[in-house]
Amino acid sequence: MAISKPTAERLSRLALLLEQQSEENTPITSAEIEVLTGWASHTIRKDISSLTKTSGIATNTGYLPCELAKAIRETLGFAGTEQNCCIVGLGRIGSAFLDYKGFAESPFTIRAGFDSNVNRVEILKADFPLYPTFKMKEIIPRLGISYAILTVPAEQAALAAERLIDCGITGIVNFTPVLLPAPPGVEIEQVSILDALGAIAARRSINTKE
Amino acid sequence: MAISKPTAERLSRLALLLEQQSEENTPITSAEIEVLTGWASHTIRKDISSLTKTSGIATNTGYLPCELAKAIRETLGFAGTEQNCCIVGLGRIGSAFLDYKGFAESPFTIRAGFDSNVNRVEILKADFPLYPTFKMKEIIPRLGISYAILTVPAEQAALAAERLIDCGITGIVNFTPVLLPAPPGVEIEQVSILDALGAIAARRSINTKE
DNA sequence: AGTTGTGAAGGTATTCACAGCG
DNA sequence: CGCTGTGAATACCTTCACAACT
Numbered sequence: 001m002a003i004s005k006p007t008a009e010r011l012s013r014l015a016l017l018l019e020q021q022s023e024e025n026t027p028i029t030s031a032e033i034e035v036l037t038g039w040a041s042h043t044i045r046k047d048i049s050s051l052t053k054t055s056g057i058a059t060n061t062g063y064l065p066c067e068l069a070k071a072i073r074e075t076l077g078f079a080g081t082e083q084n085c086c087i088v089g090l091g092r093i094g095s096a097f098l099d100y101k102g103f104a105e106s107p108f109t110i111r112a113g114f115d116s117n118v119n120r121v122e123i124l125k126a127d128f129p130l131y132p133t134f135k136m137k138e139i140i141p142r143l144g145i146s147y148a149i150l151t152v153p154a155e156q157a158a159l160a161a162e163r164l165i166d167c168g169i170t171g172i173v174n175f176t177p178v179l180l181p182a183p184p185g186v187e188i189e190q191v192s193i194l195d196a197l198g199a200i201a202a203r204r205s206i207n208t209k210e
Numbered sequence: 211m212a213i214s215k216p217t218a219e220r221l222s223r224l225a226l227l228l229e230q231q232s233e234e235n236t237p238i239t240s241a242e243i244e245v246l247t248g249w250a251s252h253t254i255r256k257d258i259s260s261l262t263k264t265s266g267i268a269t270n271t272g273y274l275p276c277e278l279a280k281a282i283r284e285t286l287g288f289a290g291t292e293q294n295c296c297i298v299g300l301g302r303i304g305s306a307f308l309d310y311k312g313f314a315e316s317p318f319t320i321r322a323g324f325d326s327n328v329n330r331v332e333i334l335k336a337d338f339p340l341y342p343t344f345k346m347k348e349i350i351p352r353l354g355i356s357y358a359i360l361t362v363p364a365e366q367a368a369l370a371a372e373r374l375i376d377c378g379i380t381g382i383v384n385f386t387p388v389l390l391p392a393p394p395g396v397e398i399e400q401v402s403i404l405d406a407l408g409a410i411a412a413r414r415s416i417n418t419k420e
Numbered sequence: 421a422g423t424t425g426t427g428a429a430g431g432t433a434t435t436c437a438c439a440g441c442g
Numbered sequence: 443c444g445c446t447g448t449g450a451a452t453a454c455c456t457t458c459a460c461a462a463c464t
Contacts, residue, residue: 002416003415003416004416004454004455005412005413005416006454006455006456007455008412008413008415008416009408009409009412009413011412012405012408012409012411012412013405013408015408016404016405016408017389020387027423029422029423029424030423030424031423035391036389036391037389038391038392040456040457042456042457042458043455043456043457045424045425045426046425046426046455046456046457048424048425049424049425049426054425058423058424058425058463058464059423059424059464060422060423060424060463060464061422061423061464062423062424063424075415076411076412076415077411077414077415078411083407083411085407091306092302092305092306093303093306095302096301096302096303096306097403100403102364102387102402102403102404103404106404106407108404108407147407147410149403154312170414171407171410171411171414172410173403173406173407173410177230177312179227179246179247181245181246182248187410187413187414188410189406189407189409189410191401191403191406192312193307193310193312193359193383193401194226194312194313194316194318195222195223195226196383196399196401197293197295197316197318197357197381197383197399198219198222198223198225198226199219199222199399200357200381200382200383200397200398200399201222201286201287201288201293201381202215202218202219202221202222202286203215203218203219203397204287204380204381204397205213205218205285205286205287206212206213206214206215206218214432214433215433216432216433216434217433239444239445239446240445240446241445250434250435252434252435252436253433253434253435255445255446255447255448256433256434256435256447256448258446258447259446259447259448264447268441268442268445268446268447269442269445269446270441270442270443270444270445270446271442271444271445272445272446273446421464422463422464423462423463423464424461424462424463424464425460425461425462425463426459426460426461426462427458427459427460427461428457428458428459429456429457429458429459430455430456430457430458431454431455431456431457432453432454432455432456433452433453433454433455434451434452434453434454435450435451435452435453436449436450436451436452437448437449437450437451438447438448438449439446439447439448439449440445440446440447440448441444441445441446441447442443442444442445442446
């Protein structure tokens with residue numbers, strides 16, 4: 001049975017949340033998840049019920065975080081396998097991710113960084129190797145990278161995205177303000193401060209109107 | 211007539227898009243917007259039809275970008291008035307916004323930056339004033355700031371958010387990986403790389419399954 | 421008791437198809 | 443004619459209420 005888009009997105013965030021606080025594997029109820037996320041407990045239960053594998057997850061005092069997170073990851077496509085990412089553009093925003101620890105418990109790992117400025121590539125330090133941009137075509141397939149985090153200056157965004165797709169990248173998180181066209185088979189997620197502010201303002205103007 | 215949430219969010223992004231490329235005010239058709247955004251042209255027309263003021267926007271060759279953007283901003287609450295924001299936390303991510311030019315054409319303006327480290331406040335340069343954190347309570351109401359961009363380290367996020375709300379902030383763009391509880395009347399938008407990657411992976415696992 | 425799990429009902433958003441207008 | 447604008451139909455998601463389980 002197909003899983004709906006809103007459900008998939010909620011489950012994905014839920015998995016991250018569970019992975020973050022997975023030190024203790026004490027059961028968590030749908031009511032507790034409601035407090036943490038703001039989603040109604042029915043919604044959460046319904047979402048969970050659409051997982052392909054549902055045995056050994058629920059007890060009479062709630063869901064087991066580890067098993068639930070694992071079940072979500074399985075249903076959403078990546079069973080145990082790490083999802084490899086790269087950072088493209090090591091300016092202010094890009095280099096801010098070099099020492100970001102949040103990836104540790106997630107299924108995503110940064111495997112490489114790219115920048116057209118060779119100086120930056122040599123000076124900056126990270127837990128993963130940094131390369132000049134022209135090596136993308138060689139490195140990306142070799143390391144099995146399928147996701148890119150795009151943090152180049154706005155004027156280079158379109159070209160960089162095109163090249164990445166050409167290298168076999170199938171998912172781009174776009175931190176530039178440029179709206180990138182998404183060819184079939186490639187998913188692009190815009191992450192923009194202005195969009196975020198706009199979304200907040202939009203929601204507010206609805207709530208105050210009723 | 212109330213406007214739906216998805217519609218409001220689409221309109222908000224559309225306004226940003228129009229404002230970005232507003233040099234020429236040549237008409238743009240719903241079909242062209244479809245190419246740029248990926249939303250069906252019906253959806254766009256329906257969204258636009260729900261605006262409160264619809265005169266002088268459409269011609270027989272498309273919509274006039276400037277008037278359309280203006281009409282959207284009016285319907286969504288802020289007619290002409292600038293929306294004031296502040297940045298809280300001037301570490302790697304926060305300071306990356308200091309010279310971000312994208313706000314220029316948007317209805318949002320950054321009015322202040324805050325950091326608990328007094329050194330940073332004194333050394334960093336920006337187009338707006340920087341203050342030590344303890345001055346928030348004084349500055350935020352004085353400058354009429356209602357939105358905050360939260361870029362402090364994860365362990366300070368919860369406390370910082372609480373204080374901001376206490377100062378009268380009603381919208382927070384949360385760049386930390388911490389999931390913040392949103393009290394009534396306050397809108398919080400999580401902007402996280404892991405969420406973005408998760409959303410992409412989730413959408414992909416749906417598309418490939420059918 | 422307290423939970424999860426789920427068919428059925430209800431509400432919302434999207435899509436369609438065509439009328440209306442410049 | 444090409445475009446927008448919009449009621450009606452469809453599809454979708456969420457919510458409810460209660461059964462099933464521990």
